[in-house]
Amino acid sequence: MEKLSDRKKIFADIIRKAKMVDGVCPHCTEHSLLIGIVNDYFRCLSCGGDIEQKVNGKISYLPIQLKEYDEVKDNG
Numbered sequence: 756m757e758k759l760s761d762r763k764k765i766f767a768d769i770i771r772k773a774k775m776v777d778g779v780c781p782h783c784t785e786h787s788l789l790i791g792i793v794n795d796y797f798r799c800l801s802c803g804g805d806i807e808q809k810v811n812g813k814i815s816y817l818p819i820q821l822k823e824y825d826e827v828k829d830n831g
């Protein structure tokens with residue numbers, strides 16, 4: 756049980772440090788946790804797909820390609 760508790764603590768630590776949201780992933784169409792990578796870019800914890808978060812009145816998630824993510828990463 757202690758090991759399970761440790762793992763939960765580590766996971767909680769990751770959540771605290773990273774920006775995490777829950778939403779429906781456009782890649783796997785699952786309602787799952789999305790972890791923030793940079794700014795409005797998130798990665799689905801279910802399938803590992805990269806997603807761009809768009810906020811236009813309501814939040815929507817768009818699938819992005821790794822190439823685009825690399826460009827964003829280069830910019831800052």
Ligand SMILES: [Zn+2]
Pocket residue numbers: 780781782783784785787799800801802803804
């Ligand atoms: Zn997914």
